[in-house]
Amino acid sequence: MQAKDYLDLANRAVSELVPYTPGKPVEELERELGISDSIKLASNENPLGASPKVTEALKQGLEGLHLYPDANGFYLKKALSEHHGLPPECITLGNGSNEVLVFLAQVFLNPSVAAVYSQYAFAVYPIVTQMMGAKHQQVPALPVGHPMALGHDLRAMYGAIDEHTRLVFVANPNNPTGTWLSQDRLRDFIGSLPPHVICVVDEAYTEYGQGDVLGDASTWLEMFPNLVVTRTFSKAYGLAALRVGYALANPGITDLLNRVRPPFNVSALGLEAARVALQDQAFIEQSCAMNEQGLVQLKHGLEALGVTVSPSAANFVLAHFDRPIQQINAELMKQGVIVRPVANYGLAQSLRITVGTALQNERLLQTLADVLEHIQSA
Ligand SMILES: Cc1ncc(COP(=O)(O)O)c(C=O)c1O
Structure with missing residues (x-):
């Protein structure tokens, strides 16, 4: 069989997928x-x-290489729970926050629904949308001349939402543009969404926000049951090699995300490194x-x-x-x-x-x- 035949055999959505x-x-x-x-x-x-404390902790972790990691990431979730003031039932651990974005797509997208995201938004949003065969509702970015040119136009994103929309991806700040959204405008946007639309606020770079310019959308979780906040240890925490990220969401959404989470998706070294890194603010x-x-x-x-x-x-x-x-x-x-x-x-x-x-x-x-x-x- 020729390679071309495999393309014909693949899911249509996958055969049209352009990888990251x-x-x-x-x-x-x-x-x-x-x-x-x-x-x-x-x-x-x-x-x-990364924090020198992590390097120390990893040396000890090397002794347990033959053991599977804790599938529920108990100690990392405990540390994150204290860090964010949220119960462990609100946390989903991912192999990088990229994997959490995949879980969100697997749980909420299918060929008859759609995801909204901005032009120039992080490349993984269209990829996971395509992977599930869902419809793309890509919205033009803010125009040249705007102080946040190329950034997300929340008004236009709101305008794109219809009865088919299930996910809205918002990167704050966004990669590759670096642009960000004011806390007031973002909160109003999430508050205005219909209940069938889940807003994913991707805060991969949030630690870098100067002063309170970026805020912390996870503090709105009680107010907005349709909010999911994603975070990563790959950027400011310096643990990109170990692949640890997480989502914060209400227990109902968290339960669904954990249903598609593969067993042992975060390595033992990753769990321990992230736990220690979190302590070294x-x-x-x-x-x-x-x-x-x-x-x-x-x-x-x-x-x-x-x-x-x-x-x-x-x-x-x-x-x-x-x-x-x-x-x-x-x-x-x-x-x-x-x-x-x-x-x-x-x-x-x-x-x-x-x-x-x-x-x-x-x-x-x-x-x-x-x-x-x-x-x-x-
Ligand atoms: C906006 C944004 N979200 C998520 C990610 C995924 O990062 P990771 O999977 O390493 O957590 C990245 C990585 O570049 C990013 O820029």
């Missing part, structure tokens, strides 16, 4: 180009790594302070090069160039600097750049200055 494009790993670039000393500012990882403060400085450094440095930058409440910036970015990106890679093209989002002239350490940011800015000069003089 991850950031290029450093090892891959170095292998391909025969270079070393590269930096990766492409996947919104924490340049400080000083590390989060340190990471956020460094990120705050890095955002300013990148914004000023990029603007000095004539590159505009979208406002960001996350650990990355979306940089806009006056030309398609293929050549710029290729030249940056040759110099060992990996950033993230976002043409898959329909943003062919933009690059998403993760905030690194001050030194990494400086290297990116210097390399980009050289690359732009070289291109302009060619």
Whole structure:
């Protein structure tokens, strides 16, 4: 049988699925180009790594590699329950928050219903919608000229909701744009939704919000039974390798999400690392302070090069160039600097750049200055 036949055999929704494009790993670039000393500012990882307390805890965890993890994640849920002031019955653990988004789609989407999400919203929303064969209700983003241009237009998203809508995905802040929503407007939006629509507020980057600009939508769970908040340990907590995320929702929704959760979906090391990481809030403060400085450094440095930058409440910036970015990106890679093209989002002239350490940011800015000069003089 030829490969083409398998495509014919696949679920129609899957055969039309375009998979997620991850950031290029450093090892891959170095292998391909025969270079070393590269930096990766492409996947919104924490340049400080993880809390040193986690590394210690993992050494002890290595002794239990032959044992299955606690399928219910009792101790991590207990720690999260204390952290959020919510009972464990409101928590669903995922292999990264990505998996929780998959659970939401599996539970609530099918070919006769729809999901609403914004243009330029995180790529996984259309993927999980497509995976279930559900209808896409993609809504145009806020226009150029708006202070949050490319961000979610909540009014338009509300306008798109109809009797078929089951899920509305809201990323606050959004990846890849970095844009965010005011707490008042977001609360009003959720409050205005009909009861058959579940609002998923994805707070993957929420720790990075300065002051109370991003708030904490989980404090509204009692008010809104149709709210689900997703969080991750991959970003500020620096545990992307271990794949731990979670959803906070009322017990009814949580019960449904846990019905589709595979057994042992979070590893024992992941459970323990996340539990310990949660206790080290000083590390989060340190990471956020460094990120705050890095955002300013990148914004000023990029603007000095004539590159505009979208406002960001996350650990990355979306940089806009006056030309398609293929050549710029290729030249940056040759110099060992990996950033993230976002043409898959329909943003062919933009690059998403993760905030690194001050030194990494400086290297990116210097390399980009050289690359732009070289291109302009060619
Ligand atoms: C907005 C948003 N949500 C969710 C995720 C998923 O992250 P993870 O599966 O590592 O928790 C990401 C990752 O980049 C993201 O940007």
